[in-house]
Every structure is written in C-alpha cells, then in structure tokens.
C-alpha cells in the first residue's frame with residue numbers, strides 16, 4: 416500500500432501495477448489528462464509534474480518527468496499536475512503569464528512548460544543558485560529550468576518572457592495558503608516502515624534503512640534497484656519489458672546524504688544529482704559545470720549519482736570524472752561492506768564487479784588538493800539535455816615542470832568508462848611541455864579503439880580526446896584566462 420497527496424487530496428493505493436508510470440496513473444487512473452506524453456523517454460518535458468516534499472518545515476517543490484517515474488515513488492509525497500494550478504476559476508499566475516506573453520501555440524508542450532515555470536516561480540532559483548537565495552527573474556536560472564522542455568512552435572522567447580512575468584510578479588496562490596495543512600498531511604503520511612506496492616504478481620518494495628534494503632535484496636536477489644528510474648524506467652517505456660520485482664531506494668535517508676569531511680565528500684548512492692551539486696561544484700567547479708549540462712533539471716531532480724554508476728553506461732557522465740578524482744565506492748551485501756576504486760567496478764560493457772544482491776551504498780570522493788589540477792569536458796551535439804559523445808577528465812600534479820600522478824579517464828571511448836593508462840604513462844615523469852603532450856596524445860590511440868555511432872565517428876572521438884588533452888594543457892598554461900568554456904560539437 417502507498418499513500419500520497421494528489422494535490423491536496425489523500426490517496427491510498429492498495430493495488431497498482433508497480434510498472435505503472437506517474438503519467439499513466441494521472442491520465443488513465445484518475446482522469447487527469449492535462450499532463451501529456453510526448454516521447455516517454457525523458458527528452459521532451461511534456462509530462463513534467465511537480466512533486467512536493469517536506470524539507471525543514473517547508474514544502475519543497477521540484478519538477479520531474481512523470482513518464483519516467485514509477486507510481487510507487489510517490490509514497491509519502493505530494494503530486495501536483497497542471498490541472499491543480501487553476502484555482503477558484505482563476506488561472507495561476509504562471510498560466511496567466513503564458514497567456515499574456517503568447518507562450519502557447521499548438522499547446523502540446525504547454526502543460527509541461529507551465530509546471531516547470533510553476534516550480535521555478537516557487538523556488539525562484541534553480542540548481543546551483545539556491546544558496547544565493549536570489550529572487551525575481553534570473554535568465555540563467557530560467558534557461559536551466561526550461562532546458563528540459565521542448566517546444567516546436569513558439570521559438571521560446573515568449574515562454575522566457577512568461578517566465579520573467581511569472582517570477583517578477585508572483586501572486587500568492589493556493590499552495591501558499593494551504594502550506595500548513597499540506598505540511599501536516601505530509602507529516603501524517605511520512606513512511607514509518609517498509610512499504611510494498613503490488614498487483615498482478617509484480618512488486619515494488621520500499622525500505623527505509625540500509626539494513627532493510629540489504630535484507631530485502633538478499634531475499635529477492637532478482638529484484639531491480641530503483642533509484643531515480645531515469646534509466647530503469649526506459650526498459651518499461653521504450654523496451655516494453657516488465658520489471659516483476661523492484662526495490663525503491665528513495666526513502667533511505669542515509670543513502671541520500673552528502674557529508675563533507677576533512678578529506679572526502681561522501682555521497683549516498685541515492686542522492687539526487689541536484690543535491691550532489693553544491694558540494695561537488697564547490698570543490699571542483701568543472702564537476703559543477705558538468706552537472707549543469709547533465710540531462711535536464713527534471714532528470715537531475717530525479718536521477719541519482721548511484722544510478723549513474725549502477726547503470727554502467729559507457730557514456731555515463733559522472734564516472735570519468737569520479738575515476739580521475741580517485742573516487743571509491745562502498746558496496747554492501749547483507750552485513751558485509753567493501754570499498755572499491757571506481758575504475759575497478761566497470762569490467763566490460765554493462766558488466767560490473769557488483770555481486771548478486773550487492774548494492775552501491777555510497778561514493779567517496781577525495782577533496783581537492785591545492786597542488787593538483789582537475790578539469791573535465793563534455794562534448795555533445797547539443798549544449799543542454801544531451802548525452803556525451805566524449806567526456807574527458809584530467810587530474811595531475813606538476814612539480815618542478817614535471818608531471819606526476821596523472822589520472823586521466825574518458826567516457827564514450829570504450830565499452831566502459833576507462834582510465835587512459837598509456838596516456839598517463841607517457842605523461843608521468845615527462846616535462847609539462849608541448850612535446851610531452853603530443854606524445855601523450857599519440858598514446859591515446861593505444862588506449863582506445865572507439866566505436867562509430869550516431870553520436871560521433873571513431874575518428875572524431877579519438878581526435879576530440881586528443882584535442883581535449885591539448886586544451887587541458889593550454890588552460891593550465893594560462894590559468895587566469897577564462898578558457899574553460901563549455902565544449903560542444
């Protein structure tokens with residue numbers, strides 16, 4: 416049984432197919448067809464809804480793609496869809512702004528944009544800017560909030576105008592008025608024990624502690640772990656597979672924490688990418704830049720760092736950076752835990768060192784060292800909401816003009832995210848100079864035999880990898896010049 420608020424209304428669902436998406440639930444089960452399905456793969460944003468969650472005696476509103484969210488993930492939360500915005504016959508101020516600024520033409524994308532604008536207005540800030548507490552219109556925050564919403568008609572300017580109106584002239588709404596009641600309702604349905612949603616022989620288990628997760632996984636080793644679902648749900652929506660048993664990680668608070676110690680940043684594997692941002696961007700600005708270009712805000716609100724590793728994609732963005740930084744992962748099975756350098760986790764295409772019923776509990780990232788340089792570059796066809804053709808991360812020290820302890824890792828160059836061993840060997844002990852860089856570039860051809868696919872040809876990938884190393888060298892030569900521009904094809 417799961418419980419959540421559908422807008423302000425308490426819903427208790429005893430038997431729903433755990434493979435049902437929130438989008439299907441809204442459209443087919445509760446008669447709310449305002450939320451649209453464009454792509455069913457997280458790319459278009461037409462299905463955007465807002466989730467309200469308790470956060471320090473306030474309700475925190477975040478967007479996500481309902482096409483990639485399984486219904487069990489609603490347990491203990493508030494689901495707000497486009498139908499809920501109009502109140503007492505009056506459009507919400509974000510809807511009115513879309514009307515006033517002519518932000519809608521055919522209208523198919525409009526519910527998704529409205530929900531992204533609603534969350535933007537509620538937060539007034541987006542990822543990375545929350546700490547500033549800035550209010551009013553912020554163009555960069557607006558572009559970030561809307562990067563996951565596609566429109567084929569308006570050309571976006573009217574929608575950005577609507578964002579400006581909505582952020583500069585927000586009106587108190589029913590969500591503000593009802594907030595005390597919503598908080599009380601959310602507290603009342605806060606999960607207090609492992610829950611289970613099942614129907615038709617399919618189950619989703621929702622543990623609250625790491626120990627319970629370990630036990631449940633040991634008892635159900637065939638289960639699929641569900642974190643944000645932004646990769647896993649595609650198996651259902653795109654490949655039309657069934658997932659008979661899932662274990663949802665989103666209620667395990669200790670796996671959603673980021674702790675900064677003297678030497679490390681420890682990130683619970685179920686931490687949303689949005690929540691990883693502050694610590695990683697502060698320590699490693701290039702990591703922050705990469706996270707801002709990781710998918711869309713909807714996906715980052717939902718997708719986790721552990722899921723990015725667990726998915727073991729050769730083009731996952733975080734692994735090359737984490738490998739170059741020397742990150743370790745902590746794996747747990749039953750009562751046993753073990754640590755593993757992340758580079759040893761990936762064995763072959765989608766094959767990892769993870770054993771049956773073992774899961775990633777946390778990721779441990781070393782803190783920055785004053786004498787080490789770190790840079791990362793993502794090359795993709797689009798700036799926003801696109802997957803890498805090549806992702807490169809470089810970390811090394813230069814002492815007395817000589818390279819030491821180079822750690823270089825790439826995504827998109829092999830079947831796994833991988834260190835460039837020959838390139839590192841060419842650099843270590845060599846003079847930090849153009850001739851040494853050229854030898855290291857040549858060595859990259861020994862490290863990698865990339866594939867051609869629709870993102871890039873093998874020749875392009877190798878050349879880009881070499882050019883990124885040259886770029887890294889040039890940037891370090893001129894550290895005061897802002898050359899760390901975002902790269903895209």
Ligand SMILES: Cc1cc2nc3c(=O)[nH]c(=O)nc-3n(C[C@H](O)[C@H](O)[C@H](O)COP(=O)(O)OP(=O)(O)OC[C@H]3O[C@@H](n4cnc5c(N)ncnc54)[C@H](O)[C@@H]3O)c2cc1C
Nearest residue numbers: 457642643644645646647710718719722723725726732775
């Ligand atoms: C539109 C779109 C754009 C995207 N853009 C990017 C991008 O720019 N860069 C990028 O790298 N990725 C991108 N992705 C992929 C995806 O969003 C990321 O890989 C994300 O980090 C996955 O996290 P999740 O929590 O959603 O994982 P889930 O889908 O929940 O899980 C993914 C896999 O990992 C396993 N898993 C989850 N947690 C654990 C754990 N703790 N231990 C062991 N296994 C676990 C699951 O069982 C599953 O097999 C994109 C996806 C979409 C749909």
Ligand code: FES
Nearest residue numbers: 453454455460482
């Ligand atoms: S339907 Fe396109 S992102 Fe969900």
Ligand code: FES
Nearest residue numbers: 520521566567568
């Ligand atoms: S108004 Fe037609 S797709 Fe946006």
